[in-house]
Ligand SMILES: Nc1ncnc2[nH]cnc12
């Protein structure tokens with residue numbers, strides 16, 4: 414069996430996926446028409462052609478504009494279910510997905526519409542596809558901490574739907590320290606804590622995410638590799654990093670997949686997982702991330718299995734569920 418075929422059937426979890434970043438151009442057009450929203454493209458091909466980014470901000474500008482077609486509960490359910498169909502096809506058994514409530518509430522879409530639509534899509538995915546999931550409320554870091562607090566307040570009636578909070582959007586100039594108080598409040602509410610750190614921002618931001626936000630999981634973390642003491646600490650703490658190879662390539666965090674830090678991260682004992690981030694914008698879902706990285710840096714089958722096990726280990730599932738899913742990975746690896 415080829416490594417690609419092995420990856421295709423390998424049970425895995427996805428831990429870094431922005432649901433708004435799974436909006437495929439076809440669905441963007443469908444929703445634009447359904448809702449009478451004008452979009453600045455005249456074809457699906459024109460949308461895809463616009464996905465040529467030099468950095469994170471280039472991407473974010475287009476990503477926030479694309480989200481304008483999402484208005485109704487049904488839109489959010491359709492968006493989520495479309496993602497889960499692709500995830501299921503990639504042998505994803507469990508996904509912990511980010512959403513950006515402020516991107517929608519700032520356009521006048523009620524918080525309830527967004528959450529109820531996403532939850533409906535997640536419930537359908539469990540019933541029809543057997544994919545379990547959790548929802549992570551992500552704060553936009555280019556906005557103020559007061560606005561993050563207002564978002565957390567709006568989330569309170571729906572708290573039982575969330576497994577955690579995250580921190581995303583423009584990293585440089587918006588260090589984790591800006592959100593120290595709202596992360597403490599989220600922890601008090603029993604939520605898990607994630608933050609994007611070290612995608613474009615310096616190792617100092619990674620340290621702040623650890624020391625000031627007290628995160629349970631780190632999104633990206635690439636630039637930690639510039640700091641020996643930080644590498645040693647992340648390895649000692651077995652902090653899960655949700656790494657996104659095709660995102661890193663498209664946003665010019667790495668020049669070539671051959672330069673990707675994952676092999677060095679593994680060699681240094683870091684707890685790495687592979688994820689798709691914003692698959693519609695970056696050219697591939699989770700299996701494409703595994704396969705293209707494996708090809709570029711010559712990952713072994715054993716490393717690929719380790720990455721899949723890490724994905725369950727680093728999830729917010731219960732210990733019993735983690736063990737059951739990891740046993741599934743072992744059984745698959747033994748049989749193939
Ligand atoms: N890769 C990324 N980094 C920061 N914010 C994001 N929002 C969606 N994708 C993101």
Ligand SMILES: [Zn+2]
Pocket residue numbers: 429431581609632690
């Ligand atoms: Zn991300």
